[in-house]
Amino acid sequence: MPGTVMVVGVARYLGARIASSLSRDPKVERVVGVDVVPPARDVGPPGEDLSAVEFVEADITTSAIHEVITQVGPDVVVHMNILATRSDAGGRAPQKEINVIGTMQLLAACQRSETVRKLVVKSSTAVYGAGPGSPALFSEDMAQGAMTRRGYEKDASEVEAYIRGFSRRRPDVAVTILRLANVLGPIIRTSLSDYFTLPAVPVVFGRDPRFQLVHEDDAVDAIHLATGEDRPGIFNVAGDEFLGLSQALLRAGRMPVALPSLGSPFVRGIMRRAGVADLDAVQVRFLTYGRGVDTTRMRDELRFTPRFSTVETFDSFAAAQCGRALLDRGRLATAERAARCMVRTFRGDGG
Amino acid sequence: MTDGEPGEGHPDTRDVAGMADVASDRFDEAQLSETRSDETGFDEARLDQALSFLARRLSGDFTVDPFGFDEDLTESVLLPALRMLYRHWFRVEVRGMENVPSDGGALIVANHAGTFPLDSLMLQVAVHDEHPAARHLRTLAATLVFQLPVVSDVARKNGSTLACNEDVAELLSRDELVGVWPEGFKGIGKPFAERYQLQRFGRGGFVSAAIRSGAPIVPCSIVGAEETYPMVGNLGFLARLLRLPYAPITPTFPWLGPLGLVPLPSKWMIEFGEPLATDQYEVGAAEDPMVVFELTDNVRDVIQQTLHGLLEKRGSAFPQFSRSE
Known part of the structure; x- marks a missing residue:
């Protein structure tokens, strides 16, 4: 029984949804949310709110988190406060501060705590990096590759290194x-959803990266499952199937603009200044080389089965956030029927 | 577990679709010859196929597998294009196709030659068109391929992936037919004077992978690729400048400009040898260098011997010109 669960990073969308989802779980007695600002009342999907969630205002990049943990005495700590994009944090420096120093402070506090029995961390497949030498599918043991990493990829692998250190010192947790x-999903806003909703979507010429997605509901369910059950370990979480970038743009009816590179400072500077997109090096590599992860362990050991495939996730996002496409399925089907009709008429006349 | 594989949830429909594909290929050919004979020049079935293909592509209604393989595109566009080269330009003859298993994972190991990897593309057509199960060959390529724009894109869609242990193991565990060229750049970039002399077979990584998966190794000898772009010189400084493994000079390239990119119409022969089983080895044999080297040498010898035999059978590389003399 989890008893008291503390969700760190409750003011953000996924953090709020986890807290709300846990507060509706009869097995959980008490849910405490921690963040620097209070979360909005409205979580997103109808029927979900934070009325049953206690809120404590604290900055995890300071030792304030230590006092909070001592006072609350949580059994489980869910760490949702790792930010994938610098625009989320308001720049690269605060992003690194929140990700790395925040995790260090949180782990220091957990190490002292006598109540904490379990720690659940939301990390990201970005720890694997992306490049021409990447295997098609990364499994959980392949994270310590020799790939040069900067930005969020570096944060994510540093955070995981601190967590490994923590589990050595506290093997009982x-x-x-x-x-x-x-x-991705109908509501969540991420750097990728911002990217796909650009009026014209910059892509790298001659590249068609493939990728996997997790539906926002599946992300919440997976973290909820890990909080409620005892399934220690590292797990990739991704929906079934893959999407190619060009394919995704077609499905959403977005207009691609091929550029020689998204990574040159010139192109990135123009896009940022024009307010088009703020792509950092990590996203550029992802949009150039793509990434795939092996989810065998998620099914067999975490025993989690996503409800949405990558394609279903993308379609739910596109339907809710991308508006009506120029080449949507209805119009295409009509055009196809018209073409067939024309051909038949022509053939009938000729014969 | 084969999660993420397209159509995983509907094995039945997938099988049926696969059979229908094979059937429609046959049907296509029958129809093609029919249309040729009645000279009307109109073929409703083909047009129908082209229209639905176009509709699928424009709506993004197709699947790519975890390696980026786009079966729809490969069958509808890439293979037909390569088939023209295969049938009319290189007039490829295939022997020993019965040695390629109809199902389950297997590793086809072949010699590499000819400056540009036409041999891997022709082997892909051979396995798809001449094998009764119309299997797709999943070829392994060097990191360089995945560094280049366009090339990396087409390679992945055409079923290639990075030549690394993880990917080979994953492909074999998904019962795919994997094509590997262990000579790598040493084979494809060797001077014309050294044609049909096998280079070192890497470090035997392909053998370890096969033993680990218990997949059979099918040795394959390809004759004809050496003469497509005979490399008579190599601009070492230019290669270093462009960070390429070699910068070839052939009798036609760069002298004839883009025309020099047309491969010479050499006569090709492909022979598959008897499969070497790897499932009799004990666990841990994949890490035993002696076992790995022995099997590697064995495969290499078979390919080299078969190459000599095939060369004799073929005679001139350009029989179409020698006959007219």
């Missing part, structure tokens, strides 16, 4: 790390 693929 069960640690579950969930490496989520890119989360």
Whole structure:
């Protein structure tokens, strides 16, 4: 029985949904949310709210988190406060501060705590990096590759290194790390959802990266499962199937603009200044080489089965956030029927 | 577990679709010859196929597998294009196709030659078109391929993936037919004077992978690729400048400009040898260098011997010109 669960990073969308989902779980007695700002009342999907969630205002990049943990005495700590994009944090420096220093402070506090029995961390498949030498499917043991890493990829692998150190010092605390693929869905806003909703979507010429997605509901369910059950370990979490970038753009009816590179400072500077997109090096590599992760362990050991495939996730996002496409399925089907009709008429006349 | 594989949830429909594909291929050919004979030049079935293909592509209604393989595109566009080269330009003859298993994972190991990897593309057509199960060959390529724009894109869609242990193991565990060229750049980039002399077979990584998966190794000898772009010189400084493994000079390239990119129409022969089983080895044999080297040498010898035999059978590389003399 989890008893008291503390959700760190409750003011953000996924953090709020986890807290709300846990507060509706009869097995959980008490849910405490921690963040620097109070969360909005409205979580997102109808029927979900934070009325049953206690809120404590604290900055995890300071030792304030230590006092909070002593006072609350949580049994389980869910660490949702790792930010994937610098625009989320307001720049690269605060992003690194929140990700790395925040995790260090949180782990220091957990190490002292006498109540904490379990730690659940939301990490990301970005720890694997992306490049021409990447295997098609990363499994959980392949994270310590020799790939040069900067930005968020570096944060994510540093955070995981601190967590490994923590589990050595506190072997009695069960640690579950969930490496989520890119989360998308009808409501959540991420750097990828911002990217796909651009009026014209910049892509790298001659590249068609493939990727996996997790539906926001599946992300919440996976973290909830890891909080409720004892499934220690590291798990990739991703939906079935793959999407190619060009294919995704077609399905959403978005207009691609091929550029020689998204990574040159010139192109990135123009896009940022024009307010088009703020792509950092990590996203550029992802949009150039793509990434795939092996989810065997998620099914067999975490025993989690996503409800949405990558394609279903993308379609639910596109239907809710991308508006009506120029080449949507209805119009295409009509055009196809018209073409067939024309051909038949022509053939009938000729014969 | 084969999660993420397209159509995983509906094995039945997938099988049926696969059979229908094979059937429609046959049907296509029958129809093609029919249309040729009645000279009307109109073929409703083909047009129908083309229209539905176009509709699928424009709506993004197709699947790519975890390696980026796009079966729809490969069958509808890439293979037909390569088939023209295969049938009319290189007039490929295939022997020993019965040695390629109809199902389950297997590793086809072949010699590499000819400056540009036409041999891997022709082997892909051979396995798809001449094997009764119309299998797709999943070829392994060097990191360089995945560094280049366009090339990396087409390679992945055409079923290639990075030549690394993880990917081979994954492909074999999914019962795919994997094509590997262990000579790598040493084979494909060797001077014309050294044609049909096998280079070192890497470090035997392909053998370890096969033993670990228990998949059979099918040795394959390809004759004809050496003469497509005979490399008579190599601009070492240019290669270093462009960070390429070699910068070839052939009798036609770069002298004839883009025309020099047309491969010479050499006569090709492909022979598959008897499969070597690897499932009799004990666990841990994949890490035993002696076992690995022995099996590697064995495969290499078979390919080299078969190459000599095939060369004799073929005679001139350009029989179409020698006959007219």
